[in-house]
Each structure stands twice: as structure tokens, then as C-alpha cells.
Amino acid sequence: MPTFNDFISTLKTDLLDFAKENLDEYKDELLKDGTLFIEKVKSDLERWTEGLASGALSQADFEFLLKGKKDLAQMEALKQLGLSKIRITKITNGIIDVVVSSAFKTFL
């Protein structure tokens, strides 16, 4: 007859596998999004500075664009916050599945 300790041991292993798989995927997504955003900021600034120098953009245009980029960064941060919450929900649902399947694997 399996004991409660057997269940905990199975659960620990299953949860570790689950966490590793999900956290690695999340880390990769965050790094990709962050790197893309930084690259875009850099190329935008280069174009805007050139536009300012050539007279294609006024000082007011340039300032408006910079502030717009700041607003966009806020919206991007909100998106990441929302996606983190969604991931927590998905992970929680995954944990429920892991706990239930570990228990049934051990006891039934």
C-alpha cells in the first residue's frame, strides 16, 4: 500500500519537471520581447535624430515622438504584466493537473 510520503515524493518530482518546463519557456519569451524592444528603441532614435538634423522633424515633433515611445513602453509593460498573470493562471491549472495525476498514480 503506498504511503503519503510516496505521494509527496512523486508530487515533488512531477512538480519540478512541470516548473522547469514552464519557467524555461517563460524566460525565453521575456528575453525575446525585451531584446526586440531595445533594438526598436535604438533604430527609432537613430532615424529621429537624423530627421531632426535634416529638418524633416521639428523639435516639437522629436519631443512628441520621444514621449510617445515612453507611452508605448508603458503599454508594453502592461502587456507583459497581463501575460504574466495569464501564465500564473495557466501554471495554477497545470499544478492542479499534476497534483491530481500524481495522487491517482500513487494511490489508485
Add this chain to the structure above:
Amino acid sequence: MITKAKLLPLLSALTLSLTIWSCASISVFSPEAYKQAVDLKVESLNLMSFATMPFADYEEEVFYLTTELDKAFEFSKGRPDNEISTEQWEILINEQGNLLGGFLKRWETEGSLSEMFVTEMQILVSDAFDTIIGLESGKIDPSEFK
């Protein structure tokens, strides 16, 4: 010793508490909100391309677009647990801000805008809409909870 009879209520309680905790955080996916954001992105970028011309010639179109944007904001605000998406809409359409709302206000104030400024603002506004669309499409479909 854990028996089957003891195990099932324990698992049910755990499942219920985790489900309640996880569902309390953010709204589920709404196809209507997604479509609204995609449609408004296309309409906004299209209208912005005329901002090198006199505002007076496009006043009606701008009024129509701002009304549609306000509707999208109100729709977002009315959905439960949807504060994050609503805050995104608020930043996008804010007349005092520096994205779509601020752009339309500046067009009205200045009469017309320079070509490069319009093009660069279209890129920013397009990316801004994508943050709203990206968050909405990442939300969990209600059918996944069944």
C-alpha cells in the same frame, strides 16, 4: 494512511481553492474585444496617413474614429477583471498623451503635420495597438476552463 475516500475530498478542496485563486486575476479572451482592436488599428492608421492634409477636411472622420475609440475603451472598462487592458486603451487614446489621442489633438491644433512625423507616429501607434491585441490574444479562452 490516505484512502481513496479521504483523497477525493482533499483533491477537490485543493483544486477548488487553486482555481478560485487563479481565475481572480485577469479577464478571459473576448473575440469581440480582439476584433474591435484589430479593426480600430486598421482604421486609425489609415486616417493618420491623411494628417499631412488640413484637419478641417477630415474633421468628420476624426470625430467618427474618436467615438469608436471611446466605445472600445468603455467596452474594455465594462469587462470584469479587465483593468490592465483598460489602462492600455486609456494611454492610447489620451488627448494629453503622446500616442493616438495626442496625435489627433495635435493635428487639430496645428492644422496639418509633417510627413516624417506622421510616418513615425504610425509606427508607434501600430505597435501600441499590437500591445492591446497581443494581450487579448494571450488571454485564456473560456472553453479551456470547461
